[in-house]
Every structure is written in C-alpha cells, then in structure tokens.
Amino acid sequence: MPDLSPCERRAIDHFRGRTSADISGEFKSDFWSQEIFQLMRHDDSIKHALIALSSMHEAFLYPNQTTHFGLSQYSKALQQVSTLDLMHAASAEFALVACILFVALESLQSNYYEALHHATSGVRVIAQVQGQQSQPVCMSRETLEKIFLAFDRQVMEFRDPTFQPLLVDITGYSAEIPAHFSSYEAALASIETILKDTFHFAEEFYGLSTNVQTSPVMIQRTLLNHDHLRQ
16 A cells, blocks of 8 residues: 555554454454455555554553554544445445454453443444345455454443343354354354353343243243253
8 A cells, every 4th residue: 555654554564463363362264364454455444443453552562662653543543434324335344344443442452341332333333234135345244243243242241231232143153053063263153152142041031030020921932032042
C-alpha cells in the first residue's frame, strides 16, 4: 500500500510477524494471517483498526513504548466505521471486521466493558446480516459467525444485565457431538456452541425458577428445548 507512512508500515509488519499469532487464540484460521490484510486494502476503518491494535500490542509487549500513535489510529478507525452504511453487505462485513479488532484492542488494555460494548454491537450486526439473503462479499460468513459466537458466549459469561446476549447461531454447527470432527477448528466451534447453549439454558432456567408464576409445564418445555445438552 503506497500511501502508508513509515510508522503505519512498521505497525503492519509487527502485526504480521507477532500480533496475528498472539491474538488469534485457539482458532487458527486464515482470518488473522491472510484475510485481514486483504480486507484492509479495501476499507480504511479496518486498516486503521489493524494498525491501532498492532501498535497497542507492541506497547503491551514493551511498556516503554508510547501509546499515542495507537490511540490516534484507533480514533481514526472509529470515525471511519461510523460512516459505513450497514444496509450494504460489504459495508456490514467491513464493520464486523473492524469490530473484531476493536474488541481485541480493548481486551488487550483490560477495558473489558468497552470490549463487551463492541462485541454486543457486532453481534447485533451479525444477526442483521444473517437475516439478509445476500451472499458474503469479502470473506467467509462462517468465519465471522464463529468469532461472534465466541463473543456472544463471553457476553453471557460476564453476567452483567447491561449486556444482553443475542444468541448467534453458526451455520453448520450444533451442540450435537458427531462421531468424528472434520478438523480441530470444527471441534472448537462445536465446544463454543455447547458453551453458549449451556449458558443460555442456565439463564433461562434460573429466570423460570425465580418466577412464582412459572408452571411445571413451562419448566418441562424448557428442559425439552435443551435436551440435546444431556446427550
């Protein structure tokens, strides 16, 4: 990208060499190692968010480094993403990718409430995208869904009434455990689905158990709806 400054190029190099591996966690996919670099060529919000995350990650690793550049890039990314029209499939996907980077950046700084705000916003967008008939424009819809499934489960884990999970479902994955998984990632995605369903069941059952108007029929229906968790 010829329009990058030396500082921006350095941040991208650091992301490619260190941040992508550290931030990807258990889901080792092409998203962090390849797709993210392709996407930033098409959208400024992703470019600035990636540079911001890389810069803040480097400051995290080396505390003597200043965070001024990273925060400046973060501000630019937030400004850019606010101009995206989420009614267009490509813009919605760009916003979701930027949101993933925002969550990682805030988590890196231990700003978990801010990270959850971004995660919740992204989960709403992914729910909106799932309701559309349009095909993915920039990247695999399944990749985005897997990331936001984990976010949705983390929102439930946080157990704060301010954050309401939207229960995103991953196409092609369920809580039913097959005899064999096709890949390590498929197994992890299945675990995420089971965790999400378990948290949902616990929340729903607790709400019923504390409601004096709850009938035995309602409790039985809830148990049947989550019967797959006993398998």
